[in-house]
Amino acid sequence: xxxxxxxxxxxxxxxxxxxxxxxxxxxxxxxxxxxxxxxxxxxxxxxxxxxxxxxxxxxxxxxxxxxxxxxxxxxxxxxxxxxxxxxxxxxxxxxxxxxxxxxxxxxxxxxxxxxxxxxxxxxxxxxxxxxxxxxxxxxxxxxxxxxxxxxxxxxxxxxxxxxxxxxxxxxxxxxxxxxxxxxxxxxxxxxxxxxxxxxxxxxxxxxxxxxxxxxxxxxxxxxxxxxxxxxxxxxxxxxxxxxxxxxxxxxxxxxxxxxxxxxxxxxxxxxxxxxxxxxxxxxxxxxxxxxxxxxxxxxxxxxxxxxxxxxxxxxxxxxxxxxxxxxxxxxxxxxxxxxxxxxxxxxxxxxxxxxxxxxxxxxxxxxxxxxxxxxxxxxxxxxxxxxxxxxxxxxxxxxxxxxxxxxxxxx
Ligand code: V47
Numbered sequence: 501x502x503x504x505x506x507x508x509x510x511x512x513x514x515x516x517x518x519x520x521x522x523x524x525x526x527x528x529x530x531x532x533x534x535x536x537x538x539x540x541x542x543x544x545x546x547x548x549x550x551x552x553x554x555x556x557x558x559x560x561x562x563x564x565x566x567x568x569x570x571x572x573x574x575x576x577x578x579x580x581x582x583x584x585x586x587x588x589x590x591x592x593x594x595x596x597x598x599x600x601x602x603x604x605x606x607x608x609x610x611x612x613x614x615x616x617x618x619x620x621x622x623x624x625x626x627x628x629x630x631x632x633x634x635x636x637x638x639x640x641x642x643x644x645x646x647x648x649x650x651x652x653x654x655x656x657x658x659x660x661x662x663x664x665x666x667x668x669x670x671x672x673x674x675x676x677x678x679x680x681x682x683x684x685x686x687x688x689x690x691x692x693x694x695x696x697x698x699x700x701x702x703x704x705x706x707x708x709x710x711x712x713x714x715x716x717x718x719x720x721x722x723x724x725x726x727x728x729x730x731x732x733x734x735x736x737x738x739x740x741x742x743x744x745x746x747x748x749x750x751x752x753x754x755x756x757x758x759x760x761x762x763x764x765x766x767x768x769x770x771x772x773x774x775x776x777x778x779x780x781x782x783x784x785x786x787x788x789x790x791x792x793x794x795x796x797x798x799x800x801x802x803x804x805x806x807x808x809x810x811x812x813x814x815x816x817x818x819x820x821x822x823x824x825x826x827x828x829x830x831x832x833x834x835x836x837x838x839x840x841x842x843x844x845x846x847x848x849x850x851x852x853x854x855x856x857x858x859x860x861x862x863x864x865x866x867x868x869x870x871x872x873x874x875x876x877x878x879x880x881x882x883x884x885x886x887x888x889x890x891x892x893x894x895x896x897x898x899x900x901x902x903x904x905x906x907x908x909x910x911x
Contacts, residue, residue, distance in 0.1 A: 519548030540765040556819035556850030564852045568889035570880040573622040573856035574615040582628025586726040590800035591863045612648040619906040622896045625660040635673040639704035646705035657896040662713035663738035670697045695741045711750030716759045717767040743778045743786040756796040756809030768824040775827045790830035793817045797864040822850025844887040
């Protein structure tokens with residue numbers, strides 16, 4: 501006789517059919533009532549994942565019809581040297597460690613020329629917290645990108661520097677006062693330094709802030725996984741200051757590591773409150789344009805023992821983000837991290853944007869691959885059409901791009 505058959509592990513019953521509990525949430529969503537954290541927990545727990553996707557899809561359709569956005573962009577990481585050692589991060593290197601780099605302006609000019617030749621409308625530039633680069637490097641970086649593009653007749657948008665980098669720059673420029681003062685006066689002093697940095701960068705040509713560095717707005721998760729990074733209050737203050745200067749920004753949430761679903765929902769609630777504030781400030785003020793849920797990639801990080809979120813959790817999180825963040829217009833399924841096939845599904849579950857052509861991406865490498873992660877505009881359009889949506893090329897500010905080969909203008 502062969503080896504004894506082991507009992508198959510008990511399987512959960514297949515995902516149930518319709519969840520009647522979703523009806524009251526659907527009714528709330530249709531009447532424009534804001535969902536509570538408890539509603540969010542219900543959505544995360546429902547076995548009727550397709551019902552959840554349908555409700556999120558109805559919101560996405562009300563906002564954007566069948567349109568799904570993409571852009572032609574390039575990522576340019578100016579350095580991977582970082583004073584921090586966040587446990588989830590595989591990108592950072594220490595100075596003199598093999599593979600560490602810092603780009604000079606000749607390199608930046610060369611990459612911008614390639615970006616413009618490839619028809620890019622945006623350069624997305626972020627980096628580690630370099631301990632020694634002088635303050636002048638950063639406005640110079642923005643100016644170099646803008647001027648190189650302008651010489652080629654392109655009004656390339658620079659979306660650069662996460663809130664974490666902005667605070668680092670304020671420290672380097674020695675304008676970050678009151679760092680250890682918990683009073684309102686301390687906060688006002690810190691915000692003044694942040695405002696100074698952002699206005700200098702804006703004067704150099706900075707167009708908007710990306711959504712990175714937010715991780716999860718929770719002190720427990722912060723202290724365990726990215727101690728040393730700014731906390732949620734400061735991240736939000738940087739975005740408030742950018743909005744005050746008339747710049748739009750994005751927001752992310754990095755999920756699927758050591759956080760709980762409830763903590764994700766609290767993060768989303770904090771973002772929508774900050775967005776309420778931004779929208780109350782009226783015209784001339786910027787706001788959050790997009791929420792980008794980022795699934796955690798364990799490979800090569802200090803949290804490599806964790807499995808990372810599975811496909812259905814990613815789908816669920818996109819849908820929940822669409823439903824909870826009722827005042828942020830766009831939900832981005834960043835194809836680099838979600839994969840293109842999953843991003844297609846997400847276009848039917850709340851997402852309306854897949855990000856762009858990217859070309860080089862150094863922060864996460866799918867399947868342990870290299871940094872060359874490029875997809876053509878044609879492939880993005882094809883994927884969007886296959887998902888039953890209408891592809892629309894956008895610029896960074898979600899204006900339609902009218903294109904004639906590599907030359908373009910916004911509608
Ligand atoms: O801030 C780092 C995250 C972010 C890992 O604004 C990781 O349009 C998963 O913010 N697994 C950078 N995520 C990326 C980012 C972004 C991407 C695309 C578009 C936009 C936008 C913003 O990536 C970091 C961090 O939260 N990250 N390591 C990892 N192992």
